[in-house]
Amino acid sequence: MREHLPILVIIVPLLTALAVPLAARVKRILAWYLTLISTAVSCGLSFDLLLTVMRTGKVSYWLSGWEPPWGIEYAVDYLNAFVLCIVTCLGFLVAVYARRSVEHEVEEHRTGVFYATYLLFVTGLAGIVITGDIFNLYVFLEICSLAGYALIAVGRKREALVASYNYLILGSLGAIFVLLGTGYLYMVTGSLNMADLAARLPALYHSKVVQTAFAFFVIGLGIKVALFPLHTWLPNAYTYAPSAVSAIMAATGTKVAAYAFIRVMFTVFGTDFVIYRIHTTQILLVLSVVAILAGSVLAIAQTNIKKMLAYSSISQVGYIVLGIALLTPTGIKGSLLHILNHALMKGCLFLVVGAVVYRTGLTSIEDFKGLGKKMPVSMAAFTVAALSMIGVPLTVGFVSKWYLVLAAIETGLWPVVAVLLLSSLLMAVYFWRVIDNLYFVPAVEPAPELRPSSASHSSNPHEVRDAPALMLWPTVISAALCVIFGIIPFLPLAVAEKAVSILLR
Numbered sequence: 001m002r003e004h005l006p007i008l009v010i011i012v013p014l015l016t017a018l019a020v021p022l023a024a025r026v027k028r029i030l031a032w033y034l035t036l037i038s039t040a041v042s043c044g045l046s047f048d049l050l051l052t053v054m055r056t057g058k059v060s061y062w063l064s065g066w067e068p069p070w071g072i073e074y075a076v077d078y079l080n081a082f083v084l085c086i087v088t089c090l091g092f093l094v095a096v097y098a099r100r101s102v103e104h105e106v107e108e109h110r111t112g113v114f115y116a117t118y119l120l121f122v123t124g125l126a127g128i129v130i131t132g133d134i135f136n137l138y139v140f141l142e143i144c145s146l147a148g149y150a151l152i153a154v155g156r157k158r159e160a161l162v163a164s165y166n167y168l169i170l171g172s173l174g175a176i177f178v179l180l181g182t183g184y185l186y187m188v189t190g191s192l193n194m195a196d197l198a199a200r201l202p203a204l205y206h207s208k209v210v211q212t213a214f215a216f217f218v219i220g221l222g223i224k225v226a227l228f229p230l231h232t233w234l235p236n237a238y239t240y241a242p243s244a245v246s247a248i249m250a251a252t253g254t255k256v257a258a259y260a261f262i263r264v265m266f267t268v269f270g271t272d273f274v275i276y277r278i279h280t281t282q283i284l285l286v287l288s289v290v291a292i293l294a295g296s297v298l299a300i301a302q303t304n305i306k307k308m309l310a311y312s313s314i315s316q317v318g319y320i321v322l323g324i325a326l327l328t329p330t331g332i333k334g335s336l337l338h339i340l341n342h343a344l345m346k347g348c349l350f351l352v353v354g355a356v357v358y359r360t361g362l363t364s365i366e367d368f369k370g371l372g373k374k375m376p377v378s379m380a381a382f383t384v385a386a387l388s389m390i391g392v393p394l395t396v397g398f399v400s401k402w403y404l405v406l407a408a409i410e411t412g413l414w415p416v417v418a419v420l421l422l423s424s425l426l427m428a429v430y431f432w433r434v435i436d437n438l439y440f441v442p443a444v445e446p447a448p449e450l451r452p453s454s455a456s457h458s459s460n461p462h463e464v465r466d467a468p469a470l471m472l473w474p475t476v477i478s479a480a481l482c483v484i485f486g487i488i489p490f491l492p493l494a495v496a497e498k499a500v501s502i503l504l505r
Helices: 002-026 028-056 078-105 108-130 134-153 158-189 194-204 208-225 234-240 243-269 271-278 280-300 305-326 329-360 376-390 396-410 414-439 453-457 469-487 490-503
Strands: 059-062 073-076
Touching: 002 028, 002 059, 002 073, 002 108, 028 059, 028 078, 028 108, 073 078, 073 108, 073 194, 078 108, 078 243, 078 329, 078 469, 078 490, 108 134, 108 243, 134 158, 134 234, 134 243, 158 194, 158 208, 158 234, 194 208, 194 243, 194 271, 208 243, 208 271, 208 305, 234 243, 234 305, 243 271, 243 305, 243 329, 243 490, 271 280, 280 305, 280 414, 305 329, 305 396, 305 414, 329 376, 329 396, 329 469, 329 490, 376 396, 376 414, 376 469, 396 414, 396 469
Parallel strands: none
Antiparallel strands: 059 073
């Protein structure tokens, strides 16, 4: 059975997605149970796969026994095993959280479809990460994107439909660019296997077709990763989607796109092409710096907590791309660590906001006044994740920022060091507004007739208290990991170092 781990990670959620709507017709709660079991199994398989890679090295799985490059290959090394564990682990935590959140934010008759679509989204993410075939990457990218459009649109608010439509338009453009890049590579090499492409392309670096294909991949995946100024789909998508959807998309969506960006750039085209033929790193360096500053400034200007976190994500994407653009082992290590760290931090923050929406129905930063006493555990988790975002020592955010600063110093880019420090100060500004409201500003109780109807989830209609256990535990676990990996970072760092050695060899 262990030799089939790569395909089982995909098959389990995919087949469960087909069964969930049928189970929901029998009893709606069965849809959640199946989703929970499926994501838990995928998470366990992913960690087993990572351990297998650590013991035996790269794992290659040939679908239907067809030898690559003719057949589709699932190739698992330190890099994608690392990202796969992040995706499936967060997918499981959000599935636990989703039961109460979905009951509140999604119409009852749509819950079966919601969970089926959620599993397709997780399937798409896992497929992007694990495949060794570049056309297969496009297929899974489309599965993930189509599921994402539907998950955003399923919310009760009208704005969710508009956000989903905007994401559909821009996401489709991104997918078209990726498909064109794939077609151009196939035209000049006759191959779609990533390892085979890596062997064939060096002799074709001079080809305008190859250079155009690379440009298409950069633009297409740049849209998917929400790299400034290709980010315009992201703020409204995160803001108006149901809370569980915002959490899973913010924690994993752009991170998997960043993984695909790294994989295509370093594994398929290679560092020689990127450095000496295209000079992409200079462009990415400028865009990442602009993204870091613009995302932080725009986040300060927001009054809606979800939109503030969404613009913050644009800034954090800049951190990931910055490490790639610096093109040193230390910088890429910082990028890979930030994929994990931002997934934990931003996932935790959106989970807390979802708990606030569940208890109060409110998303304005001003409405967070006094919630530190009313929802102490949730707000403690928010504070930990916020401090981690700022980069306070002993949190995961500090670790990845430290490596990015070191990489900037190694390359002599002192202005980049200044940008990183300034961005942390800007983050302190917009997160302090929330923390100040939580703990230092007394709550203003609205008149009874103005209280949100969603407060009826409490035993007392006018009482606001901490989130239910199913929503609280995933939040606390993600906040705890922000501290644990900040204190003992050598666990993910060891895997990231192996991944960097593979990328830059």
